[in-house]
Amino acid sequence: ETGVTQTPRHLVMGMTNKKSLKxxxxxxxxxxxxxxxxxxxxxxxxxVYSLEERVENNSVPSRFSPECPNSSHLFLHLHTLxxxxxxxxxxxxxxxxAWGTYGYTFGSGTRLTVV
Amino acid sequence: AQKITQTQPGMFVQEKExxxxxxxxxxxxxSYGLFWYKQPSSGEMIFLIYQGSYDEQNAxxxxxxxxxxxxxxxxxxxxxxxxxxxxxxxxxAMREGETGNQFYFGTGTSLTVIP
Numbered sequence: 001e002t003g004v005t006q007t008p009r010h011l012v013m014g015m016t017n018k019k020s021l022k023x024x025x026x027x028x029x030x031x032x033x034x035x036x037x038x039x040x041x042x043x044x045x046x047x048v049y050s051l052e053e054r055v056e057n058n059s060v061p062s063r064f065s066p067e068c069p070n071s072s073h074l075f076l077h078l079h080t081l082x083x084x085x086x087x088x089x090x091x092x093x094x095x096x097x098a099w100g101t102y103g104y105t106f107g108s109g110t111r112l113t114v115v
Numbered sequence: 116a117q118k119i120t121q122t123q124p125g126m127f128v129q130e131k132e133x134x135x136x137x138x139x140x141x142x143x144x145x146s147y148g149l150f151w152y153k154q155p156s157s158g159e160m161i162f163l164i165y166q167g168s169y170d171e172q173n174a175x176x177x178x179x180x181x182x183x184x185x186x187x188x189x190x191x192x193x194x195x196x197x198x199x200x201x202x203x204x205x206x207x208a209m210r211e212g213e214t215g216n217q218f219y220f221g222t223g224t225s226l227t228v229i230p
Contacts, residue, residue: 009158042119043206043220056217088158103150103208104218106160 003027006091006107013081014115021076021110023091030096032074033104034066037088049074050096081114088112116141119207121221128197129229135182136192136224138207144168147211149190150218151181154204163205166190197228 004025013019023032034046048056049068063085065077074091088111092104120139128134140149151163166174166181174181182191194201207221 040124040222042117042222045217048217090158090160092160103148103152103162103165103210104160105162106152109158111158 004091004093004105004107006089006110008110009108010111010113012113012115013078015081015083017081018077018079020078021089021091021112023074023076023107025072025091025093025105025107027093027105028095029093029105030071031094032068032071033092033094034074034076035090035092037090037109043090047076078112081112083114086112086114117221118142118219119209119221121207121224123224124222125225125227127227127229128194128201130199131196133193133195134197134226136194136205136207136226138190138192138221140188140190140207140209140219142188142209142211144211147209149181149183150208150210151179151190151192152206152208153201154206154223156203160206164192194226199228199230202226202228 007022031050033048036044036046045058046060047066052068063080067075088109090109091107094104118141147168149166153161153163164174164176164179164181166183173183178195180193204223204225206223208218210218
């Protein structure tokens with residue numbers, strides 16, 4: 001049990017579908033993140049929520065829409081995706097404020113395939 | 116410019132031997148943190164070790180140690196006494212400043228431990 005749970009683990013969707021990815025943490029962390037991991041590329045930060053407010057949006061296309069209803073839950077709503085959006089989507093959480101030795105705690109990811 | 120550079124896409128090591136995974140970083144901040152993560156085939160990113168920019172001693176966590184050479188801006192991971200379960204992707208990451216939300220990741224090194 002990692003402390004950060006992502007569902008579903010695998011998702012296949014057509015380009016016209018609408019689906020959502022879910023992330024849940026009960027570590028008492030106040031910041032949550034969505035990262036995209038594509039083959040042979042560094043992890044790409046998509047969105048950051050701190051204390052339930054979106055504090056960063058790294059020029060992500062509008063077909064990705066995040067939602068953070070509370071500090072324990074984070075969603076990524078998907079619609080009209082493209083095949084190049086196929087990737088592993090990782091959710092992470094962390095404490096806010098001074099970091100010290102804290103890194104992220106990651107979930108196991110959702111492997112998304114767009115057909 | 117890349118913030119984190121990992122130049123070894125793939126590495127092989129004999130079981131019970133030590134292996135060094137290279138990482139160089141680029142920052143003008145005086146305060147930063149360096150992290151290593153392990154990603155097995157299951158997808159989850161597992162935190163291994165942390166080194167702060169002001170730490171004078173190299174970090175160690177069990178069989179993991181971080182060879183921190185500040186002047187050269189390198190933060191190599193050393194795994195001693197490799198085990199078959201160490202086969203995974205390894206990512207170097209950096210957080211700039213004390214409270215920044217974003218981590219910068221390298222492209223990763225795939226480590227295979229040979230029996």
